[in-house]
Amino acid sequence: MAIALIGLVAFPLFGPPVYFISFVFWVFLYVCLSSSWNLIGGYAGYLSFGHVAFFGIGAYATAMIGKIFGLSITMTLLATIPAGVISSFIAIIVGYPCLRLRGPYFAVITLCFSFVSQLTVKNLEFLGGADGLWLKSMDVPVLVNRTIFYELMLFLTVLTVWVSYLVGRSRFGAGLRAIKEDEEVAQTMAINAPRLKIMAFALSAFFPGIAGGIYACYLSYIHPDVVFDVNMSILQVLMALFGGASSWVGPVVGAVSLTLVNEGLSTFVKAELARIIYGLLFIIVIVFMPNGILEFFSRKRRKIER
Amino acid sequence: MTAILSGHDIEKSFGGLKALSKFNFEVMPGEIVGLIGPNGSGKTTLFNVISGLVRPDSGKIAFEGSEITRKPPHAISSLGIARTFQIVRPLRDLDLIDNVAIAVVYGRNEIFDMREARGKALETLEFSGLAHKAYSYPGELAIEDLKRLEVARALASNPRVLLLDEVFAGLNPKEISGAIELVFRIRETYGLSIVMIEHVMKAIMTACSRVIALHHGVKLADAQPREVANHPEVIRAYLGVEYAGN
Ligand SMILES: Nc1ncnc2c1ncn2[C@@H]1O[C@H](COP(=O)(O)OP(=O)(O)OP(=O)(O)O)[C@@H](O)[C@H]1O
Ligand SMILES: [Mg+2]
Numbered sequence: 001m002a003i004a005l006i007g008l009v010a011f012p013l014f015g016p017p018v019y020f021i022s023f024v025f026w027v028f029l030y031v032c033l034s035s036s037w038n039l040i041g042g043y044a045g046y047l048s049f050g051h052v053a054f055f056g057i058g059a060y061a062t063a064m065i066g067k068i069f070g071l072s073i074t075m076t077l078l079a080t081i082p083a084g085v086i087s088s089f090i091a092i093i094v095g096y097p098c099l100r101l102r103g104p105y106f107a108v109i110t111l112c113f114s115f116v117s118q119l120t121v122k123n124l125e126f127l128g129g130a131d132g133l134w135l136k137s138m139d140v141p142v143l144v145n146r147t148i149f150y151e152l153m154l155f156l157t158v159l160t161v162w163v164s165y166l167v168g169r170s171r172f173g174a175g176l177r178a179i180k181e182d183e184e185v186a187q188t189m190a191i192n193a194p195r196l197k198i199m200a201f202a203l204s205a206f207f208p209g210i211a212g213g214i215y216a217c218y219l220s221y222i223h224p225d226v227v228f229d230v231n232m233s234i235l236q237v238l239m240a241l242f243g244g245a246s247s248w249v250g251p252v253v254g255a256v257s258l259t260l261v262n263e264g265l266s267t268f269v270k271a272e273l274a275r276i277i278y279g280l281l282f283i284i285v286i287v288f289m290p291n292g293i294l295e296f297f298s299r300k301r302r303k304i305e306r
Numbered sequence: 307m308t309a310i311l312s313g314h315d316i317e318k319s320f321g322g323l324k325a326l327s328k329f330n331f332e333v334m335p336g337e338i339v340g341l342i343g344p345n346g347s348g349k350t351t352l353f354n355v356i357s358g359l360v361r362p363d364s365g366k367i368a369f370e371g372s373e374i375t376r377k378p379p380h381a382i383s384s385l386g387i388a389r390t391f392q393i394v395r396p397l398r399d400l401d402l403i404d405n406v407a408i409a410v411v412y413g414r415n416e417i418f419d420m421r422e423a424r425g426k427a428l429e430t431l432e433f434s435g436l437a438h439k440a441y442s443y444p445g446e447l448a449i450e451d452l453k454r455l456e457v458a459r460a461l462a463s464n465p466r467v468l469l470l471d472e473v474f475a476g477l478n479p480k481e482i483s484g485a486i487e488l489v490f491r492i493r494e495t496y497g498l499s500i501v502m503i504e505h506v507m508k509a510i511m512t513a514c515s516r517v518i519a520l521h522h523g524v525k526l527a528d529a530q531p532r533e534v535a536n537h538p539e540v541i542r543a544y545l546g547v548e549y550a551g552n
Contacts, residue, residue, distance in 0.1 A: 171411045171418050178408050181397035187379035188357055188389055190412040190463055194378075246399075303399050304420065 008154055012147040021146045025218070027259045028150075028157040029211060033232070034239040034251035035157075035164045036207035040200045041237060042245030043173055045180030046099065049107045049233055050114030054205040056228035057090055058083045058212025060121060063133045063222055073136045073217060077152070080213030087209025088202040095201040099194065102183075111233070118228035132223035135216055149218045156214065160207040164248040167203075169305040176200055177304055242285050244292025246303045253294055308371070310335045310499050311356070311387070311467050316365035318351055318523075325351040326362070327523040333467065338493060338500045340510040340531065343520035344543055349503045350392055352520075353469050357389050358382040370466070386414055386466035390456035390473055392503070396444035402455060403427050403440040406462045413463025427462060433495070434458035434488070449476060457488070461496065468492065470502040474509050482509055489513050507535065519543070 012021050037051050061083035066076035098109045122130050138145050167173045175196045178186035187193050216222045235258075243254025261281065265274035289296035309332040318326040325348040333339050341349050354360035356367055358379035367375045374382050383389075388409075397405050406427035410417055417423050431437050434454045444452060453473045460468055474485045486509055493500060504510050510517055510531055517534040519527040521543040527534045534540055 169420060171420060171423075174404070174408045174411060174420055177400065177404075178397055181399055182395055184359060184379070185391070185395045185397065186408075188359070188383050189409045189459070190380050190383040190414075191408075192378075192380045302401070304404050306421070306424075 005158065009151065012143075012150055018143055018146050021143075021150050023263065025146070025150050025153050027256055028153040029215065030236065030239060030255040030259050031252050032153070032157040032160045032211050033208055033236040034243075034255045035160045035248065036204045037236045038164060038240045038245055038248070038251045039167060039176075039204040040197070041204075042240055042250065043167065043176040043180065044197055044200050046102075046197065046201070047107045047237065048110040048201075048204075049237060050110035050112070050117075051204070051208060051236055052228055052230065052233040053110075053114035053117040054087045054091060054208040055212040055215070055232065056114075056117060056121065056224070058087045058209030059216040059222050059227040060127060060133070060212075061086045061209070062213030062216050063135050064127070066135060067133070073138050076135065077214070077217055080210045080217075083213040084206045084209035087212070088206045091202045091205035092198055095198050099197045099201060111230070114228060114230060114233055118224050121224045121228065128222075130224070132221060132226075133216075135220045135222070137220040138217075149214065152214050153211070156207065156210055161248060161252060163203070163207075164251070165305070167200075168248050172196065172199070174304055238282060242282065242292060244294040246291065247294070247305060250292050250294050254292065257293075307334055309333055309368075310370055311501075312368050313352075313356070314366045314368075316352070316355060316367070317363045318348075318355060318360065319363060324523045326355065329365070329520075329523065329525055331518060331525075331528070333499050333501055335499055336493065336497065337516065338489065338502065338514050340514035340517040341501055341503045341520065342505070342510060342517060342534070342540075343526075347520040347543075348523040349520055350471055351523075353389055353471055353501075353503070356382075356469065357387060383463065383465075384412075384414065386464075387469065388413075388460035388463045388465035388467070389469035390453075390460050390471050392471040392475075394444075394449070394452040394456050396447075396452060396455055396459075398444050401441050401443050402431060402436060402447075402458075405444070405455060406430055406458050409459045409462035413465075415462075415464050430458050430462045433491075434461070450481060457492075461492065464496070466498055468496075468498055468500045470500060470504075472503050472505065474504060474506055477506075479508075482506055485509065486513050511535065 037048065040046050041048055062076060062079050065079040065082060071079060094113055098106060101109055121127050175191045178189060178191055179193050179196060183193050212227060239254035239258050240251040242258055243252065244250030262278060265277055285293060311333040313329060313331045316326050316329040343349050351360060355362045358377055366373055369385055369387060374385065403424055407420060407423040410426045411420060411423040415426060417426060428437065428440055431440050434457055436451060436454050436458060439447065439451060457473055474482055477485060489500060514531055517531045518525060519534050519540045526539045526543060527537045
């Protein structure tokens, strides 16, 4: 594990093409997004289909903090932390009413929430509206620039996965599992379900908030259609389910493999065909391996890590 | 001695149907109380009201001297009221030890670590006669063991009052003796009060020091088991009008 990590950290130093660094950046981003989605969607079984909203909120919060205080790009990167907090805070407000709904109702209301956020940003003049927002860019060579963002995203991703791992084996995680199985029974086991759900939702919004901020600085231009893209919401759900939503490993495996497959397909076959294969692959997994590829291949049933 | 759990004038209707009507009850510390009544007489509804899953239309419930009537279910169970479900509700994707360990870690045990909780869960499973199935999943268990799991999970939270909803239904006479023995052992070991809903008269007669009989949500009798069993109104409720007086 440690060696793999050192390898990842050192990867850009071996002078790979910029294209590779950017690609791995994307892999990290998706590992981070699907791992944090998994805290509420996988552990607690509340399938949020609007999680991109927190990514977008983080991106805009970071850009606005930078703009309002006239921060340099380095300082703006630090602003991703309060942006994550803002994201969590909004999750608490939104989660309070929404987390009373279950199953498809929760999925639909969270989807609506992401559309509403997108439309709101599009229509607010001071957020740049439909023109988007520009951020300061870093005055360094492209390779250095990409390397910096690569390392930042790696750090955030490792942090997210680590938190997901800890939650998975904690009392908190066990409570979420019980809620997923039977919320009423969980409550009679003295589990404060409303509070646990809010906490999980807020935590699962924190990391995408930061990721959105890093992404905003990375692109140095954000647009509502990009950072509130519903495809991103769907992808993070698919990746977690693909790998297996009941452990911290599932979303990691799902995000890495699906990003690789997608990249491989779009490089080697025609784009339309790639999409079809991608979709089919996904349907096959969901139908024949409803608990994800990990559980299918290991036949491991344990849902709480020991 | 004051009651550990009591209810005052509890009313609950579902649409036009009165499931509980001006219902009063008391449970003393260490007591084993039986709750009987024909199907649909409101027994499970009473448990649902006590545990906070169903809100009463009116009336008060007090536990250890303080009112719990409008508290949410998790708050009520953290105070020390545990229950089982008549139709078993195990956490199906989790093995037995985790089913019970979650109750341990959220119960009144001062244990907050899952690993430690599993150790304690194993003890409780052993106590309930399920130690050899600790790593099985609920789907692999027969109904008798699922009922034991319900009991183990309720016990694991270290409650003060245990509400057992027909945990012995469908057992043969030999198993019933074993089950009665378990109930006594629970009281001895855990020193708690028990309210048990039961149709098996033998269990009620041997285990309980007091029996409450319900019919259409109304209390018919509240006395020693023998007295209740011979109560004309109780007999009529169970057997129908034509048998009354015989
Ligand atoms: N959630 C509910 N909604 C509507 N009606 C209900 C509900 N719960 C219970 N009832 C009705 O209230 C009445 C009492 O039901 P309850 O389950 O308390 O009976 P019981 O005494 O436990 O019966 P049994 O011996 O069959 O378990 C029944 O007529 C039942 O149909
Ligand atoms: Mg019942």
